[in-house]
Amino acid sequence: MKRCAYLFFVATVLMPAAVTIRSNFEGGNIGRVEQLAPNHFRCHVNGEADQQHRNRQASWYYFEIDGAAGQEVTLDLVDLQGEYNFRPGNLAINGHTRPFISYDRSKWTALPDNAIEWDKIDLRLRVHLTPARSPVWIAHVPPYTTRNLAVLLAELKGNAHVVMEEIGKSAGGRNLMMLTITNPARPLVDKKVLWLMARQHAWESGTSWVMDGAVRFLAGGNPKAAKLRDSFVFKLFPMADPDGVARGGVRFNVNGYDLNRNWDTVDPKLMPEITALRKAVLDWTDGGRRIDLFLNLHNTNDDFLQGPLSLAEPDYRDLVNRLAALLKKNTFYDTKAPRDWPPGNVARGRMDACQYLFYERAIPTLLLEQSVQTNARLGRPLSSADYRRFGAQLVISMAMAVGVGK
Structure with missing residues (x-):
């Protein structure tokens, strides 16, 4: 009986890896995902109400796509x-908003x-x-998380020009920080004082990049920054809603309250962030x-300045116009004529930070909205480096605008 040896060749077919989508990391957020093909x-x-x-906002997505290197992926x-x-029809994400991608989240x-x-x-x-490789991350705007802020604060430790204070806790127990930057060797009594606040709304990460750039400039070794520290005190709130930032939130704190409304109400339990700020x-x-x-920093789909132009003294209007002119001359901010506040009384519980501080203490307040769409002067959406550069230019322009006054 003959023995026959049979040699079997097994062909291995290399199938592309299954594409997966996840958002279970800091700042990540996407809702239900359906695989159509x-x-x-x-x-x-997801959005938040x-x-x-009410007032559902669908302004943030940030998620990871894995297993798709070299393959075309379509996302709807x-x-x-x-x-x-309370007005329906808002579309923060639309045909003019271009997603950002990263292979290292940096x-x-x-x-x-x-x-x-x-x-x-x-x-x-549809995207x-x-x-080019895997994984890749995609987001509405370049994310700036609590980890980014922690890195910045760690770098500031030991800086003689910077005082870092914990002014309270968020509803989720996170630190609310305030930075003071000035030259401590010069007496405060002779200095003008500028305040800057960022990230009242978690999705508006562009404001954090602007703040990051402003802080790094003011605390650094640039001779222009040293001159500013000699003549000014800068008070900075770098992140008003750290809980929202951490969870990939949109506009409201963990209890559902808009941190740029409700400034005329006092509720340290439901709105500890507003209470502390x-x-x-x-x-x-x-x-x-x-x-x-x-100055209160925000992101939207347009660039504009807004304040109490018809209510404040002429000196205030002159200040705002000077700042607008300086931003137009020295930055890529798409400066337009400053906007007045809408007419009429503000409903109880709807007063924003600028309105409250103006009405209660006659503080010269101003809202700066910065677009996340294509910048008209650069011809592209702003990168994190652009935002940082603008942060330095912004504080210089603020100082120049205020320095002209009394």
Whole structure:
């Protein structure tokens, strides 16, 4: 009987790895994900509503895509329609907002215009992406998390020009910080005082990058910064809603309260963030110290300055116009004519930080909104480096605008 040896060759077919999507990391957020095809996903943007279950904002997404290196992936971002100040129809994410991607969560790049399609009927943003490697992260705006802030604060330790104070705790128990930057060798009595606040709304990470750039400049070795420290005191709130930032929130604290409303109500249990921020400012002014300008940083889909132009003294209007002119001359900010506050009384519980501080203590306050869409002067969305550069330019412009006055 002959023995026959049979040699079997097994062909191995290399199948592409399954593409996965997740957001279970700090700042991450995406809702339900439906797989329509192997590389086509419908991603529902979570959004958030306030304590009254109104004013839903769908302004933030940040998630990881793994297993897609070299493959084209199609993402349909849906559930985008929201409500702003009880008016429906708000679309923070739309055909003019280009997603950012990163392969290391440090360097972020805006996708080109031809990578997105906007469906104005279904209100859907379709994104086409072929990652060069895996994983890749995608976000509405370059994220700035509590870890980024921790790195900045660690670098400031031991800096003779910087005082870091914990002014309270968030509803989730996180530290609320205030920075004071000045030259301690020069007496405070002769110095003008500028306040800057960022990140009242968690999705507005551009404001944190601006603050980061401002702080690094003011605390650093640039001769211009040294001159500013000699003549000014800078009071800075770097992150008003650390809980929202950590969880990938949008606009409201963990109890559903908008931290840029409700400044005329006192509730340290439900809104400890407002309580701490407001107390820090009022303690300063009630101690007989001056505030020459309080600037509140926010992100939206347009660049504009807004303040009480028709209510304040002429000196205030001159100050705002000077600042607007300086920003137009010295920065890429798409400066337009400053906007006045809307007419009429503010409903109880709807007063924002600028309104409260102006009405209660006659503090010269100003809102600065910065667009997350294509910057008209640069021709592209702003990168984290752009925001940082603007932060330094902003505090210089603020000082120049205030320095002209009395």
